[in-house]
Amino acid sequence: MSIEKMIAEHPDVGPAYNPALGLAVKHAMYCAAICNSCADACVAEPMDMNRCIRLCLDCSDVCEATCRVASRRTDHNRQLIRTMLAACIEACEICEAECATHDNPHCRRCAQMCSECARDCRAALVSLNEEVHESA
Amino acid sequence: MSIEKMIAEHPDVGPAYNPALGLAVKHAMYCAAICNSCADACVAEPMDMNRCIRLCLDCSDVCEATCRVASRRTDHNRQLIRTMLAACIEACEICEAECATHDNPHCRRCAQMCSECARDCRAALVSLNEEVHESA
Amino acid sequence: MSIEKMIAEHPDVGPAYNPALGLAVKHAMYCAAICNSCADACVAEPMDMNRCIRLCLDCSDVCEATCRVASRRTDHNRQLIRTMLAACIEACEICEAECATHDNPHCRRCAQMCSECARDCRAALVSLNEEVHESA
Amino acid sequence: MSIEKMIAEHPDVGPAYNPALGLAVKHAMYCAAICNSCADACVAEPMDMNRCIRLCLDCSDVCEATCRVASRRTDHNRQLIRTMLAACIEACEICEAECATHDNPHCRRCAQMCSECARDCRAALVSLNEEVHESA
Numbered sequence: 001m002s003i004e005k006m007i008a009e010h011p012d013v014g015p016a017y018n019p020a021l022g023l024a025v026k027h028a029m030y031c032a033a034i035c036n037s038c039a040d041a042c043v044a045e046p047m048d049m050n051r052c053i054r055l056c057l058d059c060s061d062v063c064e065a066t067c068r069v070a071s072r073r074t075d076h077n078r079q080l081i082r083t084m085l086a087a088c089i090e091a092c093e094i095c096e097a098e099c100a101t102h103d104n105p106h107c108r109r110c111a112q113m114c115s116e117c118a119r120d121c122r123a124a125l126v127s128l129n130e131e132v133h134e135s136a
Numbered sequence: 137m138s139i140e141k142m143i144a145e146h147p148d149v150g151p152a153y154n155p156a157l158g159l160a161v162k163h164a165m166y167c168a169a170i171c172n173s174c175a176d177a178c179v180a181e182p183m184d185m186n187r188c189i190r191l192c193l194d195c196s197d198v199c200e201a202t203c204r205v206a207s208r209r210t211d212h213n214r215q216l217i218r219t220m221l222a223a224c225i226e227a228c229e230i231c232e233a234e235c236a237t238h239d240n241p242h243c244r245r246c247a248q249m250c251s252e253c254a255r256d257c258r259a260a261l262v263s264l265n266e267e268v269h270e271s272a
Numbered sequence: 273m274s275i276e277k278m279i280a281e282h283p284d285v286g287p288a289y290n291p292a293l294g295l296a297v298k299h300a301m302y303c304a305a306i307c308n309s310c311a312d313a314c315v316a317e318p319m320d321m322n323r324c325i326r327l328c329l330d331c332s333d334v335c336e337a338t339c340r341v342a343s344r345r346t347d348h349n350r351q352l353i354r355t356m357l358a359a360c361i362e363a364c365e366i367c368e369a370e371c372a373t374h375d376n377p378h379c380r381r382c383a384q385m386c387s388e389c390a391r392d393c394r395a396a397l398v399s400l401n402e403e404v405h406e407s408a
Numbered sequence: 409m410s411i412e413k414m415i416a417e418h419p420d421v422g423p424a425y426n427p428a429l430g431l432a433v434k435h436a437m438y439c440a441a442i443c444n445s446c447a448d449a450c451v452a453e454p455m456d457m458n459r460c461i462r463l464c465l466d467c468s469d470v471c472e473a474t475c476r477v478a479s480r481r482t483d484h485n486r487q488l489i490r491t492m493l494a495a496c497i498e499a500c501e502i503c504e505a506e507c508a509t510h511d512n513p514h515c516r517r518c519a520q521m522c523s524e525c526a527r528d529c530r531a532a533l534v535s536l537n538e539e540v541h542e543s544a
Binding site for chain 1 (some may be wrong): 461470502
């Protein structure tokens with residue numbers, strides 16, 4: 001099942017569908033779930049993971065809001081989509097930097113996910129800046 | 137990137153990983169995003185979609201909470217996971233029944249997603265009832 | 273600022289406004305924020321609070337979904353509102369029981385909040401059962 | 409029940425409690441619920457409220473994430489709190505401008521709430537910039 005195809009089926013989208021933005025929405029959705037799961041796994045680790053738990057929960061919240069805002073195509077709110085993509089990049093970079101310091105499988109996976117999400121949000125920002133018509 | 141593998145990497149899970157529950161988590165995550173997007177697409181439709189908008193938003197909220205609660209593996213909260221899986225089945229069935237009455241691509245996709253999510257939550261409920269050891 | 277007055281101003285509500293349901297919405301909103309904050313405070317405690325963190329996060333998620341679903345008045349979805357009120361009562365009772373075992377101010381406050389939220393959700397369930405007309 | 413007192417009871421806060429940030433958290437919580445309810449009320453209005461529905465849903469999502477991130481006090485993530493406060497101000501200003509054009513009680517209340525939330529987020533940003541010690 002694909003959130004990207006779903007967005008493309010919005011009655012106002014049609015040929016104006018922005019695949020870079022669709023990919024960012026999908027990966028923000030994944031990243032919200034992965035970070036939420038990583039926070040939970042960090043709670044169960046025997047060592048002090050307090051900072052990692054906090055940053056994963058923050059990143060999950062920002063990714064979730066970004067996914068929801070950036071998936072909407074009724075009318076438009078591109079200024080806020082841009083702002084949230086930028087916030088999501090920042091949240092992902094902060095979380096990735098912390099998870100990368102921990103040698104366990106869930107933090108490695110979470111760091112990788114945050115890296116991919118940040119990369120796709122950057123590409124979506126570029127694509128929004130290149131859009132000529134009011135169609136996002 | 138896989139939320140199911142992420143859950144399997146939780147330090148307390150190991151061989152006790154429940155694939156049916158992992159699949160329900162993944163599809164509740166998708167269904168939350170798809171229903172949120174369908175509500176937005178319904179807002180942009182020219183005909184009266186009020187009931188569909190409301191049911192899609194409700195289903196999105198319940199799926200999101202179910203995904204988050206059912207993905208946690210620290211200690212356990214199986215009673216609440218069961219309750220939320222049942223609530224998610226109900227929300228999906230109600231939303232699917234409404235979306236199935238509308239002839240447009242996003243409602244068809246949303247109805248299909250709700251159907252799959254409800255089916256996977258039912259399978260996850262069965263698998264939780266079959267678990268003998270306290271490991272969820 | 274009052275979420276209860278906001279709901280009363282929905283164009284379809286009018287004299288059919290259900291104050292018990294409004295109160296449950298308000299307290300589910302508070303309880304979602306209080307439980308989210310308690311989970312964060314528990315992470316910073318020096319002793320093992322793993323179970324409390326998990327139950328607070330779960331309760332926050334269920335309260336948030338309940339608040340959102342139960343605040344909507346377009347068309348109706350009373351079956352799901354009832355189900356979510358019942359899920360919220362369960363989540364609050366589980367979280368309250370755990371927080372009540374910890375002697376610190378945030379867990380005491382969280383237990384109190386969960387108790388009030390569960391009580392108000394129970395009253396809202398009673399009020400929904402007493403409604404004669406299709407107006408929720 | 410007070411989310412502000414809850415935050416003040418976090419084990420790492422003590423005298424470093426920032427009341428301006430606490431107030432922003434509380435009003436972002438309210439604004440998330442009010443905007444979610446206004447979107448629902450707008451769906452039920454007889455005239456075209458599509459743009460208002462979309463902006464209210466976006467504002468609700470950003471306020472919710474801001475409330476959750478800005479309420480955490482374990483370790484610190486002040487850079488992201490600042491970013492989300494700024495995003496919340498933007499979301500509220502956009503939503504307020506739209507709601508202010510509609511002559512109905514729920515949009516008037518929502519515009520007022522957005523205005524207060526933006527004001528309190530601005531004050532919280534100032535207070536964070538004035539903090540000398542690493543205590544947020």
